[in-house]
Amino acid sequence: xxxxxxxxxxxxxxxxxxxxxxxxxxxxxxxxxxxxxxxxxxxxxxxxxxxxxxxxxxxxxxxxxxxxxxxxxxxxxxxxxxxxxxxxxxxxxxxxxxxxxxxxxxxxxxxxxxxxxxxxxxxxxxxxxxxxxxxxxxxxxxxxxxxxxxxxxxxxxxxxxxxxxxxxxxxxxxxxxxxxxxxxxxxxxxxxxxxxxxxxxxxxxxxxxxxxxxxxxxxxxxxxxxxxxxxxxxxxxxxxxxxxxxxxxxxxxxxxxxxxxxxxxxxxxxxxxxxxxxxxxxxxxxxxxxxxxxxxxxxxxxxxxxxxxxxxxxxxxxxxxxxxxxxxxxxxxxxxxxxxxxxxxxxxxxxxxxxxxxxxxxxxxxxxxxxxxx
Amino acid sequence: xxxxxxxxxxxxxxxxxxxxxxxxxxxxxxxxxxxxxxxxxxxxxxxxxxxxxxxxxxxxxxxxxxxxxxxxxxxxxxxxxxxxxxxxxxxxxxxxxxxxxxxxxxxxxxxxxxxxxxxxxxxxxxxxxxxxxxxxxxxxxxxxxxxxxxxxxxxxxxxxxxxxxxxxxxxxxxxxxxxxxxxxxxxxxxxxxxxxxxxxxxxxxxxxxxxxxxxxxxxxxxxxxxxxxxxxxxxxxxxxxxxxxxxxxxxxxxxxxxxxxxxxxxxxxxxxxxxxxxxxxxxxxxxxxxxxxxxxxxxxxxxxxxxxxxxxxxxxxxxxxxxxxxxxxxxxxxxxxxxxxxxxxxxxxxxxxxxxxxxxxxxxxxxxxxxxxxxxxxxxxxxxxxxxxxxxxxxxxxxxxxxxxxxxxxxxxxxxxxxxxxxxxxxxxxxxxxxxxxxxxxxxxxxxxxxxxxxxxxxxxxxxxxxxxxxxxxxxxxxxxxxxxxxxxxxxxxxxxxxxxxxxxxxxxxxxxxx
Numbered sequence: 097x098x099x100x101x102x103x104x105x106x107x108x109x110x111x112x113x114x115x116x117x118x119x120x121x122x123x124x125x126x127x128x129x130x131x132x133x134x135x136x137x138x139x140x141x142x143x144x145x146x147x148x149x150x151x152x153x154x155x156x157x158x159x160x161x162x163x164x165x166x167x168x169x170x171x172x173x174x175x176x177x178x179x180x181x182x183x184x185x186x187x188x189x190x191x192x193x194x195x196x197x198x199x200x201x202x203x204x205x206x207x208x209x210x211x212x213x214x215x216x217x218x219x220x221x222x223x224x225x226x227x228x229x230x231x232x233x234x235x236x237x238x239x240x241x242x243x244x245x246x247x248x249x250x251x252x253x254x255x256x257x258x259x260x261x262x263x264x265x266x267x268x269x270x271x272x273x274x275x276x277x278x279x280x281x282x283x284x285x286x287x288x289x290x291x292x293x294x295x296x297x298x299x300x301x302x303x304x305x306x307x308x309x310x311x312x313x314x315x316x317x318x319x320x321x322x323x324x325x326x327x328x329x330x331x332x333x334x335x336x337x338x339x340x341x342x343x344x345x346x347x348x349x350x351x352x353x354x355x356x357x358x359x360x361x362x363x364x365x366x367x368x369x370x371x372x373x374x375x376x377x378x379x380x381x382x383x384x385x386x387x388x389x390x391x392x393x394x395x396x397x398x399x400x401x402x403x404x405x406x407x408x409x410x411x412x413x414x415x416x417x418x419x420x421x422x423x424x425x426x427x428x429x430x431x432x433x434x435x436x437x438x439x440x441x442x443x444x445x446x447x448x449x450x451x452x453x454x455x456x457x458x459x460x461x462x463x464x465x466x467x468x469x470x
Numbered sequence: 471x472x473x474x475x476x477x478x479x480x481x482x483x484x485x486x487x488x489x490x491x492x493x494x495x496x497x498x499x500x501x502x503x504x505x506x507x508x509x510x511x512x513x514x515x516x517x518x519x520x521x522x523x524x525x526x527x528x529x530x531x532x533x534x535x536x537x538x539x540x541x542x543x544x545x546x547x548x549x550x551x552x553x554x555x556x557x558x559x560x561x562x563x564x565x566x567x568x569x570x571x572x573x574x575x576x577x578x579x580x581x582x583x584x585x586x587x588x589x590x591x592x593x594x595x596x597x598x599x600x601x602x603x604x605x606x607x608x609x610x611x612x613x614x615x616x617x618x619x620x621x622x623x624x625x626x627x628x629x630x631x632x633x634x635x636x637x638x639x640x641x642x643x644x645x646x647x648x649x650x651x652x653x654x655x656x657x658x659x660x661x662x663x664x665x666x667x668x669x670x671x672x673x674x675x676x677x678x679x680x681x682x683x684x685x686x687x688x689x690x691x692x693x694x695x696x697x698x699x700x701x702x703x704x705x706x707x708x709x710x711x712x713x714x715x716x717x718x719x720x721x722x723x724x725x726x727x728x729x730x731x732x733x734x735x736x737x738x739x740x741x742x743x744x745x746x747x748x749x750x751x752x753x754x755x756x757x758x759x760x761x762x763x764x765x766x767x768x769x770x771x772x773x774x775x776x777x778x779x780x781x782x783x784x785x786x787x788x789x790x791x792x793x794x795x796x797x798x799x800x801x802x803x804x805x806x807x808x809x810x811x812x813x814x815x816x817x818x819x820x821x822x823x824x825x826x827x828x829x830x831x832x833x834x835x836x837x838x839x840x841x842x843x844x845x846x847x848x849x850x851x852x853x854x855x856x857x858x859x860x861x862x863x864x865x866x867x868x869x870x871x872x873x874x875x876x877x878x879x880x881x882x883x884x885x886x887x888x889x890x891x892x893x894x895x896x897x898x899x900x901x902x903x904x905x906x907x908x909x910x911x912x913x914x915x916x917x918x919x920x921x922x923x924x925x926x927x928x929x930x931x932x933x934x935x936x937x938x939x940x941x942x943x944x945x946x947x948x949x950x951x952x953x954x955x956x957x958x959x960x961x962x963x964x965x966x967x968x969x970x971x972x973x974x975x976x977x978x979x980x981x982x983x984x985x
Contacts, residue, residue, distance in 0.1 A: 113529070116489050325849045330842050333831070340825045343778055344817070345839045346806035 113456045125451050132447030136440040143439065147432060154422055154436075161421020162414040166304065168421070173305045174375050176413035178203065178367040181312045182391030183398070183405045184319045185363035188356050189242075191323060191400055192336040196357065198245065198260025199364040200388030201267035205241040206234030206365025207372045208271055211290065211379040214297035214372065215279060223296050230297065231369050238365015239358040241267065246357030250350035264388070271381060279379075290379050299374035306374030313406075315363065320402040332356055364388065397444060415440060476539055478503045478633050478664035479524060479555070483533035486519055493519040496533070497690040499683050501633065506655060506665045508675040508696070511685035512708055512911040513882060517668045518560075520685070521635045525557035526550040537633075556626030557635040562618050564610045570617075571606035574625045596627050600657045615763060616647045623654070634658065635666045640674055642764050645939065645972035652678050670708075672701040673940070684708055709912050717919050717944040719963075720927055725753035727789055728900055728931035729775070734784035736770050744770045746955045748784070752931045754791060754899065757922060759946030759963060760935040763975050767955040768935045769820060772904050775933075776817045777805045788813050791899035791929070809840070816898035818889055820905045820935070826889045829878030833859035833870065833888055836877055840896070862891035866917065883914030890921060901925050904935040919945060939968050953977040 141151035162172045182199045189196035210230040217226060245259035274290070281291040299306040323329040331352045335342045342349050367387070372379050390412060398404035419433035477500040486494045494516045501507050509517045522528045524535060526547040534541050537553050544550050550557070564573050571589050590606040597604050604620050613621070619639060626634055636655075640648045655665055655678060669675060675682055676696060684691040684707045691707050706712050729752040736745040745767045752758045760768055773779035775786055777800060786800040790812065798811050808815060819825040827836050837855035845851065859873040866887040870880050877885055886906060893901065903922065907915040922945070926932050936942045942949055946963040951974035959974040 321849075327842055327848065327850055330835070330838070330850055333835075334828050334839070337828045337830055338824050340821070341828055341839070344776070344805065344819065344825050346804065346809060346843075348804075348806075 114453050115456050117452060117454050120451060128447050128451055132443045136443035140436050140439050143436060147428065149426055154426060157422050157425055158418030162417035168417065170304045172413045172417040173309055175416050176409045177308045177312050178371050178387045179391055179394055179412060180405055180409035181315060181367040181370065182364055182387050183394035183409060184315050184402055185360050186391055186395045187319060187400045187402065188323060188332055189360040190395055192332045192356050194353060194357060195257045196242065196260050196360055197257060197392060198263050199391055200384045201264035202238040202241045202361040202364035203368040203384040203388055204267040204271055206238035206368030207379050207383040209233035209237035210369040211372050214293045215291065218294035218296045226296055227299065230373060231366060234365040234369035235362040238368060239362035242357040242361020243354055246354045250353045268381065271379065275380065293373065293377045297373060298377055308370035308374045311370065316402045316406055393441065476503060477501060478538065480536040482536065484520065484523065484530045485532040486523060486528060486530050492688050495688045499690055499693060501664050501666055503664050504659060504662050505680040506659055506667060506678055508679035508682045509666055509668045510670065510675055510682050510704060510708060512670060513909045515685040516688040517685055518637055521557060521637065521666060521668060524550065524555055525635060551629050554630055554632040556629060556631030558622045558626060558637065558639060560637040560641065562622055564618055564621060566611040567609065569607050569609055570604055570621045573610060573621055574628050593624060596624055600654050602654060615642045633664045637668045639667065640671065644763060644975045645968055672704055675704065676701060686710055713912055717941065718923050719945060720923060722756045722947055725755045727751050728754045730787040732785045734774060734786065735782045736774055736779055737782055744955050745774065748957050750950045750957060750960060752933050754929045754931045755926060756947045757926050757932040757934050757945055759942040759949035760933060760952060761939065761942050761949050761971055761975060762952035764937065766952040768904065768952060772817065772902050772935060775800065775902060776815065777803050777808045814896065814898045816893035816896050816901045818893050818903040818906055822885050822889055823878060827877050827885065830876050832874035832876055833863065834873050836888060837892055858895055862888065862895065866891050882909040883911055886910055886914065886918065890918060894921060894925060898930060900931045902933045905937060939971055943968060951975055
């Protein structure tokens, strides 16, 4: 009888429940993360095998194709630079719970502003002065592009997610207009492209990669200090936690939102300068190239910690460069290579769920005392 | 075994945890048919969690529940209703734009057409049977809190509940309304319903219940017959040791006018007056109580004084303590402007983690909330905040793993100690506290009363916004009673009775005995 009752009880209990975890030990968290990546690689194996390739060879190619030599390493670093920079740009905004998904447009506006001076002032200034002017212009342009949604949010409470997203398309439209009209290269044989920059407007290289890598590493340290130890960083954290608390503390919330978004846009704008002047030597519709969106993943996976962002941005750059490499050496289509990187990203993001929650299955209930007595 | 009456509900060895927090540990108790059982315990003792498992909100990790002699698994509120169990939650779950009747039948899946007349008739029958007073066609947004509660109770009865659980039903009621509710509960009991009333108010336990079950820190302590016990014995069971229940009230020395609020009027976003021509004076060396039903303008009044709520008209004059003769009008000034004038005002808001503190920061980060901006340096100066945090932790016995632990993880009482500690540390001459003991255990509550009295004796003007009339009458020198945003009376805390304050809260009385 007791036996029957126990079974009855168990069948009526929900099969799976989700329970919030209390804080997990750091080591265990990393175990879950590494486990997730291994699982992702395993699933990727299946996918590659279905495509008819040897998974081990493909994975090997991803690594050698992104880290296997000085020239590919340089490309990988070049991919990582704007990714890291944009993630650093997003960090203070996200800390403030201001969902800036407009880094894409802010990068583009920075690139446009820098390009103006590169195209029309290259013979008027010495190289260092020209580069400095380009950098400043990109900072101001990106900053203003970040300030606009912040202003509307602070004054009238508009939704920043939509606002920043829409500004991306406006920035892209401005670039397309310039490329097809006023800034079109007359020597472009009819193609609507912008001319390559003069040597004067190109960033110098250190260890074979443009000096942008030094800039973003310096920014990493700076952002860490700013967020953690500065008064501004403190204000950002309080506003992000609760605007009511910020007002209670006597903070000028509108000013903090606008200042922080100017900073966020400015850093993103500076990345636009690094891309046009350091990597592409020209401006085109691909200048921002989705970096502003991918950077959200970087910032989020790093829990807004600048130093962890370096790691994540590097990892994503390896994936990007590696998947380019397998496209050429295995004739894997670009879309399939993207699926492979997406699988890895999916598992990395998904494992955060298992760090915060656990699933409780019916049969794992340790109320076996009842069963034992039955 | 056969002779004992069948229990309506039995809990057997119930355990429920949330992460590392054990809300209920091995709790067994029973509810008899046709009785009123008080479930008594301090905040955080697991009363509501236990009852939520009966109402289908949570599912126990261990143990089982027996209803009418049969073991059951209650997985959803619907399962609970099928077992004729209904819970009236502390926070009402009603649709404002619907009528009482519409809210009552909401979610019922009955076949056939929606027959308003039949429903209204049935609601009237239930009302008449138990002594409720409810118009089924009235919209919820037109209702007072007590009426909303009536809707919630009838909603449960309409679904045929035989077991009713009421979670802190009197928290939002005046003494008169409470008495009316109790009469209704007695009528239900006479009709054979079994009732659980969750509460931490001892006088109510004594007045209404047949038996009292006591929980402490998630553990079941005991069940006693109400007639065999008294408030002191219950308190000792609840807290786990002997406690004295008296609050000190020293006689004010040399009270001086510190804050003069004159004809203060504020409106909300829709232009409705939330404060209407409010005038009163708060004196240094005195505790001034603010009483009223929840939502009578208490929050707006505090925030207006602190510079956080826009003022339409009137004045708030602050007379400087350091600089006699100087007075400032606080109206239209931001909190920072008020501070820059040298007005030493401390404010403990009712929403502790949403306004007074930053939940994700530790004590250190919270200590500097109002002072971080001092000086021209770019970087934060944390040393003095760390010292202050350590000092408050020691002096107020704040239980926290470290001064860096996010305050969100602390218990309600410790959170409040951090907040009150910081505000008192700013050496205010005016201290405003809103519901400072809400959610605190008895021990922490008495610590807070002691701190407020220390401030009073140091000459600070203390404004105490409270909800528990017993405490207001024991602690405050004078009490301002708010009703619908207006001052309905200013009374002397030493001579006024609870009933008189209750009448003023609903503005049915004409008492005005200025202290």
